[in-house]
Amino acid sequence: MPRQLAFFEDIRNFLYSGGDVLWPILLVSICLWCLIIERLIFFQQNYPQLKANCLADWEQREDKNSSYALFIRRELISQGLLQMNRGVAIIKVLIALCPLLGLLGTVTGMIHVFDVMAVTGTGNARAMATGVSQATIPTMAGMVIAITGLYFSKLIEERVSDESHHLADLLKYH
Template sequence: MQDFMNEGGEVLWLILALTILLWTLICERYWYQLRRHPQRLAATLAAWNERRDKNSWYAHAIREAWLAELELQLNRFVGLLKTVVAVLPLVGLLGTVTGMIQVFDVLAVTGTGNPRAMASGVSAATYPTMAGMVAALSGLYFAARIERRAQAQARIAADRISFLDEE
């Protein structure tokens, strides 16, 4: 791992940090959706069912506010998650640029195309691009799945907190 990081240049450390952030956000969102959201939904549903008035304008406003709060919590960090997925390939391209600058520096110093001298620059140009794309692709599926799941759970919450008295 250390050899890979050294050959890829400093940009790989940034890609590693972003990948750790990406997977931390993915795990946190799954934890929230599977553990915390059902508890919050049950508490909101219990509070709604305790209300006597479910049909007035005030009741509708309270219901909408509670649903909005649930939806906000479901979508928390989803934007950041999608941003990290979008930024990872760009950081990989930054590594490509810095690696190519190393190659051009070698060409400027040696004057000819010494393949051994240029090898480290080529590695520093290739590895970050690959790492950024692999990290982004690994998170892309989960980011889309988390977003769809949050939307579905928000719809379920809206359906379960109904307007009608069940007496």
């Protein structure tokens, strides 16, 4: 039990050492990872049923070669694509927001450094180091979250593309 408490204590210390901007970065990262995990679970659990429903709707049609059938096929593919892409735009926005929040942390940390320099002069290196630390930690946190989020965002986008092409292949238009 003390190991878990030490872990949470380290997280708390990290959040306080990076200044106030790390808290919004934490909130954005929690939202981002909830959305990414939701999309991964969707493809694992919900998408197979969605694909089966689209295929069943198409297979029960007798007419598969008229222009009306083509519109129905496109509509089924579009419905699947809408379901697969749900939340992807928000994921991209959150990924773009992380480095911007990190930059905000850099600016606020540097303002702290300049305040220390204005009050104590350039001789107090310890006080200046605190401000520099507050300037670099949010930048690092924002970049790490954005880079890992980009990987999973690209993974989800590729899965959407692959599955939409696969769905289009399954719905044969004669």
